[in-house]
Amino acid sequence: MAQQDAFSRLIEALKVLPNVGPKTAQRMAYQLLQNNRDGALFLQQALADALSAVQHCRWCNTLCEGEVCALCSDTHRRSDVLMIVHHPVDVASMEAAHCHDGLYFVLMGMVNPTQGMDLKNIAIAPLVERLKHSHINEIIIATNFTAEGDATAYVLHQLLKDLPYKITRLARGMPLGGELEYVDAGTLAQAVYERRHLNQDN
Ligand SMILES: [Zn+2]
Structure with missing residues (x-):
């Protein structure tokens, strides 16, 4: 050419x-x-x-300057609760709602159920690596209440359900079709506080 x-x-x-x-x-x-x-x-x-x-934060996978982002470097945050979100903007929404004082993991994408549940759009390998180096008890799946968010939550649950974590997902108080980015802080906080267990045993 x-x-x-x-x-x-x-x-x-x-x-x-x-x-x-x-x-x-x-x-x-x-x-x-x-x-x-x-x-x-x-x-x-x-x-x-x-x-x-x-570059990507080596712990939470968000974009930051330096090796580790400010949130992951903050020793005042709880290190036993990890919230998994789609995008950095979702971290910002959660922080604005003041409803999560643990750590985050940012998938940088979502699973598309119309394209064969392909995992290539989410950072699975960095997540697995992250979990190897942690003292996490609870994982909060904070994906959107959209078809892609539900598919992503399903995939994450399948991946994590046999591991020794309490797995929770945001409550259905979120509007159907709701993307975290556009939900008001009060509704978002409520969805976090009323999160439900996905694995019954814990
Ligand atoms: Zn980080």
Whole structure:
């Protein structure tokens, strides 16, 4: 394949952004090159800096600067309760609701039940590794109340149910189709406080 010219490559690059199709990418490219070259340089530098500085926390898998994130480094938090969420934004929602003082694990995705329950979109291997180095008693599955969230919860439960943890999931007080990110803090806190056991024996 012939090497693309620089302008076409920029359009291709901009299409990696979510919800950006060819037309929008083309508009962005013109905007940057015609009207906002300083902005383009700022974007270039910020992207390069973030790529070299931001990585996955070695404990909770969220994105952070440095090896371990601020939450995992906080020795005042309970280390015996681990809450599993989809995305870093869910950690922010939980923290805003002040309803969980334990640790987190961030899957960075969800299982899609219409695509064969494929696990490639969630960080299973880092989770297994995380559990090897812990003193966790309870695992709270805090996935969304959507088809993907339910599928993810099912997969996690299958993975964890024979291990010696109390497994709980957020209460059904969450609205159906509810994504943690968009649920108000009061409802979220209630769902955590009223979480239900998934394994009966504990
Ligand atoms: Zn962390």
